[in-house]
Amino acid sequence: MNQVRLVSDLQRSKEYYNNQLGCTVDSWGHAERKEPRLGFILYEAEHADDVRPNRKPRAANYPKQWEGPLSGIDTYAYTDWDRIDDLLEQFRSDGAVIHYEMKLEDQGDMLWKEFAVSDPDQYVIVFGAGKMK
Template sequence: MNQIRLVSDLQKSKEYYKHALGCKIDGWGHVERNDPRLGFILYQAENSEDVVPNKKPRQIPYPKNWEGPSTGCDTYAYTDWERMDGLLEQFRADGAIIHYEMKHEDQGDLLWKEFAVRDPDGYVILFGAGTSKQPL
């Protein structure tokens, strides 16, 4: 599955996804990354107002007293717990726009961590991982 992204500057977006996020890009604007798995197709928008990242959703009661999303998000990519810290540092070193830093949550039987990056048009990609709590 590949998500479609309308972008304001196709060449700038292709460079960002390639260099800052470590993706492979072909001449058509297909963006791929294997670890974690991402897939996009970048299209040049006809007008800048056509570029519309998702807004923050309405807060509702969630299980386990979760407050809900703190920001709008366009993609959620899951990866391995052990990989998260290195992935954030890799993105930071490669010039990715860090939308928010690593967050840690205790969800009762599960520990969760996530961070988010943003592309030049404001599309937000969350990266998250969970691990089971080990009994003492």
């Protein structure tokens, strides 16, 4: 499965997904990453106002005292607990925009870590990993 992203500047987005997010990007705008597995099809929007990343959802009563998402989320990617810290450091060293830093949550029976990156059009990709206590 690949997500379709309308972007404001196709060339800029192709370069960012390749250089900062570690995706293989072809001339069509197909951007894929093997670990963690991600897939996007980047299309240039006809009009700038067609580029619309998700906004933060309204607050709700989530289970286990979870506060809810910190921001709007366009993609949520699961990865391994043992790899998530290195993934953040890889993105940081490659110059990715860190939307929010690693967050650790104690969910009672499980520990959960996540961080987020954003692309040039402010699409937010969250990477999360959990492990049982």
